[in-house]
Amino acid sequence: EDQVTQSPEALRLQEGESSSLNCSYTVSGLRGLFWYRQDPGKGPEFLFTLYSAGEEKEKERLKATLTKKESFLHITAPKPEDSATYLCAVQASGTSYGKLTFGQGTILTVHP
Amino acid sequence: GAVVSQHPSWVICKSGTSVKIECRSLDFQATTMFWYRQFPKQSLMLMATSNEGSKATYEQGVEKDKFLINHASLTLSTLTVTSAHPEDSSFYICSARPNSGANVLTFGAGSRLTVL
Numbered sequence: 001e002d003q004v005t006q007s008p009e010a011l012r013l014q015e016g017e018s019s020s021l022n023c024s025y026t027v028s029g030l031r032g033l034f035w036y037r038q039d040p041g042k043g044p045e046f047l048f049t050l051y052s053a054g055e056e057k058e059k060e061r062l063k064a065t066l067t068k069k070e071s072f073l074h075i076t077a078p079k080p081e082d083s084a085t086y087l088c089a090v091q092a093s094g095t096s097y098g099k100l101t102f103g104q105g106t107i108l109t110v111h112p
Numbered sequence: 113g114a115v116v117s118q119h120p121s122w123v124i125c126k127s128g129t130s131v132k133i134e135c136r137s138l139d140f141q142a143t144t145m146f147w148y149r150q151f152p153k154q155s156l157m158l159m160a161t162s163n164e165g166s167k168a169t170y171e172q173g174v175e176k177d178k179f180l181i182n183h184a185s186l187t188l189s190t191l192t193v194t195s196a197h198p199e200d201s202s203f204y205i206c207s208a209r210p211n212s213g214a215n216v217l218t219f220g221a222g223s224r225l226t227v228l
Contacts (some may be wrong), residue, residue, distance in 0.1 A: 032215055043118075043205045043219035044156070079223040087155065097209055098217055100148035 002027045002092050006103035013078055013110050021073040021106045023088030033071050034100060035064050036087040044087055047073075080108045114140050116208050118220035126228055132192045133223045135162075135206030141186035143210035145179040146217070147179075150203040159204075171189055186211075196227040 005024045013019055025033065032051050036044035048057045050066040057064050061082065063074040073086055085107050089100035115138040125131050135145055145162040160170045160181055168181035178200075180192040189208075192199055205222040209215070 034217070036219075041203075041224070043116075043207075043222045046216050046218065049215060089156075091215075096144070096146075096161055097215060098144060098161055098207060099158050100156075100217060102157075104155045111192070 002090055002101040003074070004088055004090055004101055004103035006088050006106050007106065008106060010107040011109070013075075013108070015079055015110055015112050016077045017072070018076045018078070020075070020087055021088075023071040023103055024069060025071070025088070025090045025103075026069075027090045027092045027101070027106070029093030030090060030097075031093045032091040033066055034089045034091065035062075035071070035073055036089065038085045038087055038105070040085075042052075047086075075108070078108075080110045080112050083108055083110045113207070114210055114216070116206060116220040117180075117208055118129040118223050120223060121221060122224040122226075124226045124228065127197055128195055130192055130194045131196055132190055133204055133206075133225075135189045135191070135208070135220055137172065137187045137208045137210075137218075140208075140210040142213055143186060143207045144189050145183060145189040145206055147181065147189075147191050147209065148160060148205045150205060150222075162191075164189075193225065194226070198227045201225055201227045 007022045034045040036043045048064040053068045085105040087105045089102040117136045119134045147159045148156040163185040164183045183189045207219045
């Protein structure tokens, strides 16, 4: 059974204080690992897709990395508008493209 | 970019009634759409896969007679929660991937269902 575990559950940062979110996963065969951002009462907003170990992707203050067992979402000099729940999900090989197994998410709060 | 629209964004209904939620892909065609459910402080769980022109496929433990799915066209899927009960109260989110395009699942804004 595919599993995704995210840590920490919640993270409070001061504006400008860089940190990382962790996503550990077990999957029969990884087709893709996804990062989404979810604001309260909204659907997930796509951030990144990673496909193979060693891959990295960046978008503004966010950088996602991938190893064979985990992924990290690095947040550099965060701003209050980065406050949200960050979701990690895996897509297993041989399954429907729409079947993502999600982690519980990390609630990020950035204080000004 | 790909946009998925859901309607209504929130609905309150009485126990025993049925509620329909629409999911539309606004600027792309999607043969397949996906319905997820998210309970408070829990993660998203796939409920079913909606297939245009054929029957939906349901994940284990999801009652197909309670959650009726119709995929009438390449841009519209509907989820009907039949004989709703308070335990069906949840956040229902649809998603879709363009027939042609990147391996990215785009989600709608979600529909909050509260059953009294």
